[in-house]
Amino acid sequence: MQAAPIQRLIASLSKLPGIGRKTAQRLAYFIIKSDGDYAYELSDAIAEAKKNVKYCSVCGNISDRDPCEYCSAPSRDQSVICVVQDSKDIIAIERTKEFKGLYHVLGGAISPMEGIGPDDLRIPQLMARLNSAVTEVILATNLNVEGETTAMYVARMIKPLGIKTTRIARGIPAGADLEYTDEATLSNALEGRRVID
Amino acid sequence: MQAAPIQRLIASLSKLPGIGRKTAQRLAYFIIKSDGDYAYELSDAIAEAKKNVKYCSVCGNISDRDPCEYCSAPSRDQSVICVVQDSKDIIAIERTKEFKGLYHVLGGAISPMEGIGPDDLRIPQLMARLNSAVTEVILATNLNVEGETTAMYVARMIKPLGIKTTRIARGIPAGADLEYTDEATLSNALEGRRVID
Numbered sequence: 001m002q003a004a005p006i007q008r009l010i011a012s013l014s015k016l017p018g019i020g021r022k023t024a025q026r027l028a029y030f031i032i033k034s035d036g037d038y039a040y041e042l043s044d045a046i047a048e049a050k051k052n053v054k055y056c057s058v059c060g061n062i063s064d065r066d067p068c069e070y071c072s073a074p075s076r077d078q079s080v081i082c083v084v085q086d087s088k089d090i091i092a093i094e095r096t097k098e099f100k101g102l103y104h105v106l107g108g109a110i111s112p113m114e115g116i117g118p119d120d121l122r123i124p125q126l127m128a129r130l131n132s133a134v135t136e137v138i139l140a141t142n143l144n145v146e147g148e149t150t151a152m153y154v155a156r157m158i159k160p161l162g163i164k165t166t167r168i169a170r171g172i173p174a175g176a177d178l179e180y181t182d183e184a185t186l187s188n189a190l191e192g193r194r195v196i197d
Numbered sequence: 198m199q200a201a202p203i204q205r206l207i208a209s210l211s212k213l214p215g216i217g218r219k220t221a222q223r224l225a226y227f228i229i230k231s232d233g234d235y236a237y238e239l240s241d242a243i244a245e246a247k248k249n250v251k252y253c254s255v256c257g258n259i260s261d262r263d264p265c266e267y268c269s270a271p272s273r274d275q276s277v278i279c280v281v282q283d284s285k286d287i288i289a290i291e292r293t294k295e296f297k298g299l300y301h302v303l304g305g306a307i308s309p310m311e312g313i314g315p316d317d318l319r320i321p322q323l324m325a326r327l328n329s330a331v332t333e334v335i336l337a338t339n340l341n342v343e344g345e346t347t348a349m350y351v352a353r354m355i356k357p358l359g360i361k362t363t364r365i366a367r368g369i370p371a372g373a374d375l376e377y378t379d380e381a382t383l384s385n386a387l388e389g390r391r392v393i394d
Contacts, residue, residue: 003262008242065200
């Protein structure tokens with residue numbers, strides 16, 4: 001009995017990741033009942049983002065320009081490339097304000113379970129970028145099986161080129177208690193221990 | 198450094214209830230990267246719903262027509278009006294397939310904490326509907342302090358008219374264990390006990 005435009009909106013919102021039917025309904029009613037122009041503002045923001053956002057032909061990041069803001073910034077260190085699975089990972093790394101080099105987005109990780117092989121990732125595009133100006137490739141894929149497999153695969157591909165290849169550190173997260181840390185993380189942390197100067 | 202259209206979309210999505218910045222970011226990237234026309238479909242669904250959905254002048258429900266689908270359906274029992282706080286509550290009641298009468302949406306509940314008094318609710322509109330054809334008003338506001346206060350207030354307003362006014366039952370939810378039921382619910386359940394024929 002629910003009105004057709006409401007049903008359509010709920011159906012459309014339900015397709016978003018992590019949004020079930022009940023949440024979609026709550027969001028739909030919020031949007032419809034919102035005062036002023038919020039609904040149109042949201043509608044426009046979606047259409048505009050979809051229309052104006054493109055993939056960077058160099059690194060595969062999503063951006064409103066090509067090459068993207070990182071690839072086109074002369075201030076970024078051109079000698080280091082940080083390899084990530086997803087554009088979102090770039091945002092996370094940028095928040096640390098620690099890294100000033102370039103990025104390369106693979107677009108996922110090797111996962112036999114999901115049928116994703118090396119050929120489905122932007123690995124050839126990475127290899128094509130590895131000229132003599134590049135002195136280090138940091139592998140910042142996820143710390144799970146898929147991410148580790150991908151990092152190992154990419155490292156093996158780069159090895160013949162003689163470029164330094166590093167992997168982000170495994171260890172105990174900031175603020176964590178040893179008592180509640182799982183064995184795998186704890187043994188990684190022990191193995192990766194560093195000398196205090 | 199994030200591209201402006203992405204930032205705008207994230208900011209707009211963050212205004213949705215229960216959607217924090219991180220979730221908004223996840224949704225934004227999903228929308229942008231979605232294949233085909235999903236982003237435009239969602240954008241259109243929002244704008245269309247906002248444009249075409251109106252408030253029913255009789256019951257206050259949101260619908261694509263006025264009077265709404267319930268108020269205009271001759272098959273609904275015109276003698277019973279179920280009073281709810283919100284349009285969403287109608288959907289919940291409809292799912293039970295138990296109720297075939299009409300609805301009245303108050304648009305909230307009396308809440309001194311939030312500065313919502315009886316005058317902010319659609320109570321006068323309810324009173325105006327209570328003609329001789331109405332034989333029962335079911336008060337289906339929430340079972341919390343605000344909902345109970347509102348139910349009591351509306352019941353007192355209706356009393357002089359001599360129309361039967363009922364309150365939905367307090368009790369233990371289906372599937373619940375007594376062991377884990379709070380005292381207030383349990384004492385409501387005891388108080389509301391019914392004879393088994």
